[in-house]
Amino acid sequence: MARLTEENVRVAREIIARYPRSRSATIPLLHLAQQQDGYVSNDAMVHIGELVGATSAEVFGTASFYEMFKFEPVGKYLVNICGTMSCALLGADELIHHAEHALDVKLGGTTDDGLITLERAECQAACTEAPCLQVNYRYRFRVTNESFDQLVDDLRAGRLDGEIPPHGTVARVRQRAAADRVVGAVAPEDVSDGPSWFDGKAAL
């Protein structure tokens, strides 16, 4: 697939500018690429390398460490069923079994219509609402076989389009601030003293 679009390059440069060193923006930019294409393409990693000053191999080295990055297309909806302790104590294995049958895929597989990819996830931090799952990182709590089937119906009918963006988009809100409000990032080697306000006196 593609390199980052012009608009996304603009967003990328905004993100990079927040950090004292450009390479810190690697993971946010990988998310940006995944938001653009639904997965992280080789071309996008080459482009990110150019933007942050790293080789494409270094970018792939970072990207391949993290579970959320996919290097080939997945379904429009990534359904992650939690299988760790609290969910397992309350029937996660049975739910996964049901999901595999209902969708006719094995864990890691994508439905024939390309809509849903099923995965088992590790603890999603909603342990009191077990068993839980995430669709493109949006929660569903205390999931039963019935509510799972309903969820699949809703996804297929497009009833959740407003709530759940397609795979690749995580947060729909970006950090933004007016230029005159931002202090600005400075490379550590360009700083020799403590902040001017840190002079032993009260700031107000």
Added chain:
Amino acid sequence: MTSYPHAPGFITGDRPQIVTSRFQYDDSFFLERYLATGGYQGLKKALGRTPSDVHDEVKNATVLGRGGAGFPAGTKWGLTPQGKWPRYLVVNGDESEPGTYKDRLLMERDPHQLIEGCLIACYAAGLSQCFLYIRGEMAVAQERVATALNEAYAAGYVGKNIMGSRFSVDIVLHWGAGAYVVGEETALIESLEGNRGMPRLKPPYFPAAIGLYGQPTIVNNVETLANLPWLLVNGAEAYTAIGTKTSPGTRMVAVSGHVKRPGVYEIINGTTTFRDLLYGDDFCQGIRNDNQLKAFVPGGGSAPWFTPEQLDLPFEASQVGPAGSMLGSGAVMVMDHTTDIPRAALTLTRFYAHESCGKCTPCREGGTWLERILSRIVDGKGTDADLDQLLEVGESICPGAFPHASSTELGLSAVPFPYRMNTICFVGPSAYAPVHSALTLFRSEFEARVTKRTRIPVSGSVS
């Protein structure tokens, strides 16, 4: 004793609320609500005092780190080397310890409180920039914190000349992409530098000496920082009046598993016991179906397990530690008598084996071996030799750390914590902790699962 539909999981009661006081409002995450409920007043008080004065206030309150290790925040801030600039603040919002969720609620329900806490920390310790690292999978938390930051920048609470003062600092929202080990502070820093999230070799033990970009860096947990606004408004004396001298204030605890009313509770530190929590009317109200309690994990998936014998221990590190476990990240997972113990241990061990970053061999190989051996035991394909094998593999991850399961006379109470370990971080030992606890406490359940193998005697020579 209420739960709120907009804060699923959280249950309040007739208890002091330091960090969850705004969870009752459905618009708790907006600036308008925050300001209407005393928001940014702690920061205002702080800015009217000198940084060292604010630092002293936090030190006097003994705000314990809520991430797992329980190290006092004020002391941590003081570990930065003199005269080395710039210094950074990295906020650890990569919450992913099995059973734990409080940081996610704090970020989703009260992001401004966290932002205010970050600003107070930066001011007190002279930190020039703050990076707020949120776990990749927490979409809603990322959106709420981003919205809050945008509001706060526009209203003059973050950025240049905060609240009209000389104090200026940026907060950068950063987010991960799915890796448990990144919760370890040096791995968090590696990840923030754009690298694979692998923990750094120690020493130095604290990134306060060498952290982000090689500079002094304070890494604080979300809940730790969320305590600061209240502390600055009410003072250290009011803070230490809650809880005990060594564990003051409150802490958030998530209780999940086989209880009647699982939930996230803000409890009084140091005095609340596990029995209060599991059986109290104000808390979980007992085990589901009035079943028998079999075991519970007291402090997140990495913590050695407790049995009903330890129910009367309070949330006090100095008592839970010698009893053989830890309070960790404030997560209690409860198992009733119907629990298949080998399978439960497998679930946790699989987590740590899966999440091993691969840097240290004992964890990378050992964790996988533990998972494989446990799997075949659970599948009914194990032999009695596998039980000793589990312990042997575990010993190679953290040698001598636990009493050998066959020497039961030592008992679980003899387990020292923290362990001696052959790995850089706690992921490796954490893979072994559930195996060791399960085997020590419930060996018969494993024995019932395996076939007896006839041992072939080993001779010294070929002939």
